Amino acid sequence: MFNHRLILLATPNKIGVLDWRPGHMHWLGEFSDNAKGLAAFRQVIEKHASLPVLLVVDTVDEDYRSEIMPHVQGHSRDELLARKLKQVFRNARFTGAWLQKRETTGRRDDRYLLAALTDTDWLMPWLSVLHRAQVPLSGITPLAKACQHLLVKLRVQETHILLACRLNSSLRLSYYHDGMLRFSRLIGGDSPTQLPGNAADEIAKTQLYLTGQRILPREARLHVLLLDPSGQLDSARAQLNADPAFSTRLIQLSTLGHALRIPEDFLAATPEVASLAAIAGEAIQLNLAPPELLQRHTEFRWRRNLHAAAGLIAMLGVGITSAYWLQAQDLNDQTQQLAQQRQQNNARHQTIVASFPVQTAAPEQLAQTVTLARQLDAPQPNAMGLFAAVGQAMDAAPDITLNTLEWVDDTLTPSGQINVNIDASLATFDGNYRAAMQRIERFISRLQAVPGVFEVRLRSSPVNADSSSTLSGKTFGPDTAEAPEVRFGLSLTYREAPP
Numbered sequence: 001m002f003n004h005r006l007i008l009l010a011t012p013n014k015i016g017v018l019d020w021r022p023g024h025m026h027w028l029g030e031f032s033d034n035a036k037g038l039a040a041f042r043q044v045i046e047k048h049a050s051l052p053v054l055l056v057v058d059t060v061d062e063d064y065r066s067e068i069m070p071h072v073q074g075h076s077r078d079e080l081l082a083r084k085l086k087q088v089f090r091n092a093r094f095t096g097a098w099l100q101k102r103e104t105t106g107r108r109d110d111r112y113l114l115a116a117l118t119d120t121d122w123l124m125p126w127l128s129v130l131h132r133a134q135v136p137l138s139g140i141t142p143l144a145k146a147c148q149h150l151l152v153k154l155r156v157q158e159t160h161i162l163l164a165c166r167l168n169s170s171l172r173l174s175y176y177h178d179g180m181l182r183f184s185r186l187i188g189g190d191s192p193t194q195l196p197g198n199a200a201d202e203i204a205k206t207q208l209y210l211t212g213q214r215i216l217p218r219e220a221r222l223h224v225l226l227l228d229p230s231g232q233l234d235s236a237r238a239q240l241n242a243d244p245a246f247s248t249r250l251i252q253l254s255t256l257g258h259a260l261r262i263p264e265d266f267l268a269a270t271p272e273v274a275s276l277a278a279i280a281g282e283a284i285q286l287n288l289a290p291p292e293l294l295q296r297h298t299e300f301r302w303r304r305n306l307h308a309a310a311g312l313i314a315m316l317g318v319g320i321t322s323a324y325w326l327q328a329q330d331l332n333d334q335t336q337q338l339a340q341q342r343q344q345n346n347a348r349h350q351t352i353v354a355s356f357p358v359q360t361a362a363p364e365q366l367a368q369t370v371t372l373a374r375q376l377d378a379p380q381p382n383a384m385g386l387f388a389a390v391g392q393a394m395d396a397a398p399d400i401t402l403n404t405l406e407w408v409d410d411t412l413t414p415s416g417q418i419n420v421n422i423d424a425s426l427a428t429f430d431g432n433y434r435a436a437m438q439r440i441e442r443f444i445s446r447l448q449a450v451p452g453v454f455e456v457r458l459r460s461s462p463v464n465a466d467s468s469s470t471l472s473g474k475t476f477g478p479d480t481a482e483a484p485e486v487r488f489g490l491s492l493t494y495r496e497a498p499p
Contacts (some may be wrong), residue, residue, distance in 0.1 A: 006045075006053045006135075007276045009143070011170075012061075012122040016272050017044055019051075020280045025262070027270045038125060045133045052136045052297055054284070055126075056276060058143040058172065060186045061119035063089065066215070068109045071102060081112070089116040094123075094140060098286040100180050113181060115142060115286055127293070136300035139287040144174040144184035146279040151179060151225075153259040153278050154251065158223040160216060164203060164236075166228040167272060171199055173206045175215065181286075182215055200236040207245065224248040227256070229271035386420065386494050389453055393446045399427045400443050403487070407494070417495045421459065426486040433463050436486050444490065453492055460489035 004021040014037070017028040028044055031037035045053075065088050072080055085095045094117040103109050117123070117140075130137055147163055161176040174184040187202055203224060210216035224246050226233045233250070240248040257264040260277050267274060287294075386407065394402060404423040424443075426436055440458070447456045 003281060004051055005138070005280070006048055006051050007280055008053060008055045008126070009058060009272050009276055010055055010123060010126055011058045015041060015126050016270075016276075017041070018273055018276045018280075019048065020277065022281065025273065025277060025280075027266075027273060033122065033125065038129060041126070042129050042133070045129055045135060049133045049135055052138045052300060053130060054138050054279070055130075055140045055289075056143050056146050056279065057117065057123065057140060057288075058167070058170070058186065059117065059119075059122070060188055061117055062142055062184070062186075063116050063118055064181075064183055065114040066182055067112050067114055068103065069112060071108060071110050084112075085114060085116070088114055089118070092116040092118055093290055094120055094288040096141075096286050096288040098145075098181075113286065115288060117288060131293075134296060136297040137289060137293050138297045139284040139294065140289040141279070141284055141286050142184065142288070143172065143275060144181050145286045146275040147172075147174055148176060148179065148181050149282050150260075150275050150278040151176060154225075154255070155259070156223075156225065158247075160220045160222050162203065162206065162222050162224045164199065164224060164226050164228075164233060165275070166199075166230065166233055171202065173203060175206070175210055177215075183210060183213075199233055200239040203236070203240060203246075204243070222246055226250045227274075229253060229268055385452065385496050386418070389450045389494065390420075390422070390447075392450050393443065393453075396446045397439075397443045399439060401425050401427050417493060420492050420494050422490040422492070424488060424490070429486045433486075436462060440488050447490070447492060452495055454495060456490060456492040458488065459491045460487070462486045462488050 007018040007020055009016040009018070012033070014030050014032050016030045019026040019028055029040075031041040031044075067084060067088075069080060069084065081097045085092075085097060089095050096115055098113045098115070100111050100113055103111060147165060151161060151163065156179070159178055161179075163172075163174045163176065165172045165174070169188075171187045172184065173187070175182050185206065207216065207222050210222075211218055216222065222245060224240055226237060226248060228234070228250075237248045237250055240246040253264050253267055256262075256274055257267045260267075260274060262273065262277060387405075390402070390405060394400060402422065402424050405420065407418045407420045426439060429436060440461075444456050444458065447453050
C-alpha cells in the first residue's frame, strides 16, 4: 500500500511511533532517550524499515518568523529563501519555509512562515537510528503544523484561533490566522502551568505577545480551543470566558474521535495520536529536514512510482489481452453460428431439391436446348444482303475472281452478326508479287468501305512474309507460257445495316 507509513512524535525525552495506513492505525509504543529505549526503538524501526517515516517534533527549541518577500519562482525563489533562512536563523541546520499566501495589495508579495529548530542535540540519536536502518525519511515538521490539520478535521471556521493542547506535562499554545499557523510556543512540564489558573495566565500572556508583535489585531477577539484529554484545563475555560477578549471552547474526546474517525477509548489511552492522525495523509508543507536526510525518500518515491507505472502497464496489458480474448470468443461464437446456419440452409436446400420432379435430361443438355431455341428464335442473317455487299466490292475489282464464300453462325456472336470467309484469286498475274499484294490491299479497302462489312482481315496471303520461313519456289518472267494462280483468303464480319 502506497500510503502506509510510520509517524514519529519526538520530544526531548522520548519518542512515540504510530503505524498508520488509511483506515487503520496501530500505536507501537513510546521509547525513552536512554540505551534501553534506543535499542527497543531500533528494533521497531528495523522491522518497518521499508516504510517511509514522517518525524513530528515537539520541543521548546523552535522558532517562528513571518516574513513578506518578493514574488519570485523557480531557482531564484530557492536562493532567496536560502539566504533569508541563513540570515534569520544563522547556522541552524533544521530550517524550513512555508509559502502561506500571496498578498492582494501593493506589489502582491509572498507571505512565508519561516521555522527552525535551534537546538537538535536531543534529536540526533533518533536520527542516527533512522540513518543506520536506511529508512526513507519523508520530512521533519513541528507539532504545531500537525495541529493545523487537526483544526481542519474539526472544521473550525474562526479567523483568530489559539489552540491550547496539553500532552503529558507540557502545554503548547499555537496561534492560527485563517487556519494557517503563525506562531507557537511550548511551556515545559517543570513549570507550574499544570495548574488551571497558570494555564489561563499563559494564554493571556500569549495574547498580549501576539498583540504586541502585531500578529494579532488589538480589536480582534481570540477564540481559544482547549484540548486536554486529562481534563486539567476545564477550570481555565470559565476564567478565560470572563474576559471579553476571549471566546473559549473545550474540545471533547468524542468530538475529536468523530472528526478523526478514531475510537474514543483508543484516543483516551494515547492522546498523542490525534495530531499524528490528522497530518498522516497530508502533504508536508513545512519541512525542516535538510536535503541530505531526504535522499533515501527521494529514491523511495522514484522506486514506488516505477512500481506503480509497471503495475499500471501490467493492468493495461491484462485489460487489452482480455478485450482481445473476448473479441476472439465473440468471433468464434459468430463463426459457429454461421456454420450452423450454413448447415441448416444446406439441409433446407437438399429438402427443396428432393421435392423437385425427376429430370430425364442432364442440365448440360437442357442448356444446349435453350441455346438452340434462342438461335432459332433469333432473326436469320440476310444472305441476299451479304451477297450484295460482297458483289458491290467485286464489281469495283474486276481483276479479282471469287472462288468460295462461306459464313458461320456462331452462338458467341451477337444477334444479326455473322462471320464470313472468302477465298479468291487474281484473274491475271504477271509474276509481280508486290503488285499482286497492292491489288489485294485495294480489294480489302473496297470491302471495308461497303456498309455492313467490318473487321476485314487477310486470312491467307500469296506471299509468306514471315522472316523465319525458308525462301523456296521459282520466278516467272513475262514470256512464261503459264503463270501460277495467286490465291488469298479474307475473313470479315457482316452485320445487316438497319433500314
